[in-house]
Amino acid sequence: MTGSLAARDLSVRYETLHGSVQALRHVDIEAHPGEVIGIVGESGCGKSTLVTALANLLPANARVEGSIVYHGVDLVNLDAHRRRLLRGDEIALVSQDPMTAFNPVLTIGDQLVDFQHHRKDLDRSQKKARIAAMLTRVGISDAEQRMKSYPHELSGGMRQRMAIAAALLTDPGLLIADEPTTALDVTMEAQIIHLLRELRREYNGIIIVVSHHLGVIAELCDRVYVMYAGEVVEGGEVDAIFHDAHHPYTRALLACDPARFPDRLERLPTIPGTLPNLTEPPAGCIYASRCERTLEPCRNVVPPCVKLSACHIARCHGVCG
C-alpha cells in the first residue's frame, strides 16, 4: 500500500524545564509515491524532529500542532493504538546511530523476527527465510550465520545494513532514513549510499533521507527541503537547489560543502554565527542574524513563502518571484 504524505503548518514544541523549545514551526512538506525526498540543514535545525513526527515517534514532552496526512489519514489526531499499528507496518524509520539501534542482548535474527509482528500470516520459519533473503539483498553475505550474531559482533556498516533490512522487511509505504551514513566512515558511507540507490529502483513508496551532508542528498534525492532553526527555508528539485539556490542559507550551505574543495583544506569554511535560541525565536526572519544581505524588513517581518517555479519555493525577503 502506498500513498502520498503531506504535512501542513506543522509545529512541534518540546516542553522542558528551561521553557518550551520551538523545534519546528509552520512546516509544509509533501511527498508522493516513488519520490525520494531529502531534508538538509545544520545539526539542531529540527530535521530529526520533523521525521520523528512523521513516524509518530515523538517523545512524551513533545506537543504537535498542524496536520500530517498520510494516505488520507491524519496522523496527528490518531489514537495511540492505531498509531502503533502504523509504525513498523506502513511507516518505517532507520534511525541515526546504527551502533545503538539494536538491542544488545538479543540476536539480530530474534529482533528481526519480532519486527515482522504485523505479518500474522507468516510463521517463524517463513519470517526467518524472509530475513535471510533481505539480508542478502542489502549485501550481507552468510546471512544465516549473521542472524545468530549479537549487535556488538558486527561492524557499523553491517549494522546499518541490518537496520535498512529491518525497515524494508516491513514493506513500508514510507521509509525514513535519519542520517543513515553520519556515524560511518567514508568507505562505508559510499557503500550505504550505493545500497540506497539500488533500493530506490525497485521500491515504489516514499523515501525520506535526512542528512547534513549535501553530497548524500545530491546523489539520492529527487526533491530537497532545506531547514534552518525549525523552519523550511527553501524547497525544490535537486537541480534547482544545487544550481539555482535562492535562499542565502542554502547558498551558504553550498559554499561550505567539502565536496566543492578538491584539495584538502586545513579547515572547512563554516557559516559564521550560531543558531538562534529556539525557546524565544526572533521576530522576522530567523536567519537574519547570520544573513549576509539583511534588508529593511528582515528583522521584524516574517518573510513570505515565494514560489519561484512549479515546485521551487524560498522563504526570504530578498527573493522575488
Place this chain on the structure above:
Amino acid sequence: MLTYAIKRIGLGLLILTFVMVVMYTAVFLVPGDPASVALGPRATPELKKMLIERMGLDQPVWWQIVEFFRNALTGNLGYDVWSNRPVSTLVMEALPNTLVLGVTSLAAALLIGVPLGCLSVVRRGTAADAIIGVLSVGVIAVPSFVVAIYSLLLFAVTLRWLPAIGAGETGDLVSQAKALVMPALAIALGWIGYIARMVRASMMEVMGEPHIRTARSFGLPEWKIVSKYALRIAIIPTISLVAVGLGSILSSAVFVEAVFARPGIGRLVTDAVNTRNYPVVMGTVLIMTAIYVSITIAADLLIARLDPRVRDVFRD
C-alpha cells in the same frame, strides 16, 4: 568463560578459608573459657579438661584450623560435643528445611517483585505505579520479625488457618506447605518491595535507550518491549542484588526459624552457640558459607549468560 569460572571458584575457596580463620580466631578471643561456660558452675576440673581436649581447644589456633580443613576435605566436620553425632549428619538433617524456606522465599519475592516492577513501568505515572511504589517502600520498612509476629497472630491465632510452629508432618506435603507460608512470607515480604523498586529503576533507565525506540518504531506492543527487550537488560542488577542479599536471607532464616520453632540450620546454629558446641558451629558456618559462595558464582555465570557483552569479555 571456563577460566573465568575457575577464577571465581578459586576466589570462593579463598573466602571460605578467610571466614573459617576469622571464626577460629573469634573463639580464641572471646573472653571466658568455653568449657566452664558450657558445663556451668558445678563442673569438675576433670570434666573441663576432657571437654577442652574433645573440642581441640588445647591446640594452637593455627593447628586447629589446619586440622579442621584436613578433616573437612575427607568429609569429616567433627563431632557434636554433647551427643557425639557427626556434625555433617546434623547439618544434612537440618539443611533441607532451611533450603526449602530460603528458596521458597526467594522465588516468591522474584515471582511477585519482578512483575510488579514491570507493571510499574508499563503503567508509569498512573495510580497503579504510585500504589506499587508506596507499598514497596512500606514493606521494605517493616522488619521481618514484625511480619512474623503479626502473621502469627492473624493467621495462626485469630483465623486458625495456618499452624503456628513446626515444619509440618513428615511425608505430608500439604501440612509442610502450610507450615512454610508464614516463615516464607516473613522473609520474602521486604524483598518483594526491594525487587520491585530495583526492577522499576533499572528498567526506566533501559527504556530510555535508543534500541527501545527502535522496538517502538516497529510498533511492538508495550508489554512485549518491557517483558522482553527491556527486562533482559534490567534484570541484571536485580540478579546481583538478590545474590548478595542471599546472605541476609539466610540470616533472617536463622531468626525466623527461632520464631516459628522450625527445625533447620538456624535452630541448629543458635542452639550450638548457646551451648558453646564449637564443632557444630564451625561445621555449620563452613557449609553455609560454601552455599553462599556457590550461589554468588552461579549468579555471575547467569549474568554472563544473559548478557553476550559480558560473555565476550570473559571469553577465553
